[in-house]
Amino acid sequence: MSLCLQLDVGNSSAKWRLLEQGDVLSRGRYSAADANTQRELLESTASVDQIWVSSVAGGDTEAELREMLEQRWGVTPWFARTPAATGDLRNSYADPARMGVDRWLAMLGARARCGKRVCVVDAGSALTIDLISATGQHEGGYIIPGPALMERALLLDTDRVRFTDEVSYDLAPGSSTAEAVRHGIAVAQVGSVSIVLDGCASEPPALIFCGGAGQVLQQLLDRGGEFIPELVFEGLEIMAAAP
Incomplete structure (x- = not known):
């Protein structure tokens, strides 16, 4: 055992x-x-x-x-620590240790599942979007405040944006402050991923989501892809087994 x-x-x-x-x-x-x-x-x-x-x-x-x-x-x-490479996945950072290890492990998990170009979207406290080439080269990525951070920024830095309603994330225009905030955040999150994907039109990547808000974001984006809730754990296993 x-x-x-x-x-x-x-x-x-x-x-x-x-x-x-x-x-x-x-x-x-x-x-x-x-x-x-x-x-x-x-x-x-x-x-x-x-x-x-x-x-x-x-x-x-x-x-x-x-x-x-x-x-x-x-x-x-x-x-686990972020290296310059694990297997055929190669880091784009000049100082690899400065990349959050969760991003690296999510990319490792995605690379193992998909041998072609892939976009990894981790929707948690931060929204991270990373692109990996078909040969395993990290092409770069983006770090954006996640939904909770966006909402907290509005509540902390504005006096009149206040609400107690429980409102879901949606892309329709909001007809209350609560809807305007939550739907605006949804538009920002979906829009960020859409812009990245639109920039890849010449070589569309596969799309893999993870993170606590990953499934909601996948549904709102409506561009297919897979939601793998334990993608970081999958990458952790790969890295632990690497020579």
């Missing part, structure tokens, strides 16, 4: 899953500020053989997480 705990740590919370010989036994969410989610993670298994982590959190947060995991299971976690 080989048990592997995998974590995808964002800026505010983390997703985790526990695998035995490649099969997912359990999964959940963890926040350092939430004792219940911490307990659920630490009680997910009595023992573990390996711990793999994708993290975009700061150094102090990583150190606290490492200490907690080591104390609980006596296993030193392996933290």
Whole structure:
């Protein structure tokens, strides 16, 4: 039996899953500020053989997480870092370490699924859009505030944009402040991806979505593609197995 705990740590919370010989036994969410989610993670298994982590959190947060995991299971976690290349996927950054490892792992997962040119759209706290050539060269990407960040900016920096209504994201013109904000954010997110795809008209890429808002964005964009909710975990497995 080989048990592997995998974590995808964002800026505010983390997703985790526990695998035995490649099969997912359990999964959940963890926040350092939430004792219940911490307990659920630490009680997910009595023992573990390996711990793999994708993290975009700061150094102090990583150190606290490492200490907690080591104390609980006596296993030193392996933290994935962004390299210049993994397999035939090649980074475009002059300093590869400055690219968020979640972006790199999502691209690794997408590359493994699609051997042709591909556009990876990760819709989370930030909306990231990355293009990979058919030969595996990262062509560059975009980082845009995600829906929650856009909404927070409006609420923080304007006095009269206030609402309590629960409104879904949609592309129709809004007939209330709540609709105008949420629909405007949807237009901004969809428009960003559309502009990138329109610029690829001579060589249209395959389209892969991930992230908490990825499925909604895919539906609003209405250009097909696949939604792979655990794409970062797929990339984490590929990188952990790489020579």
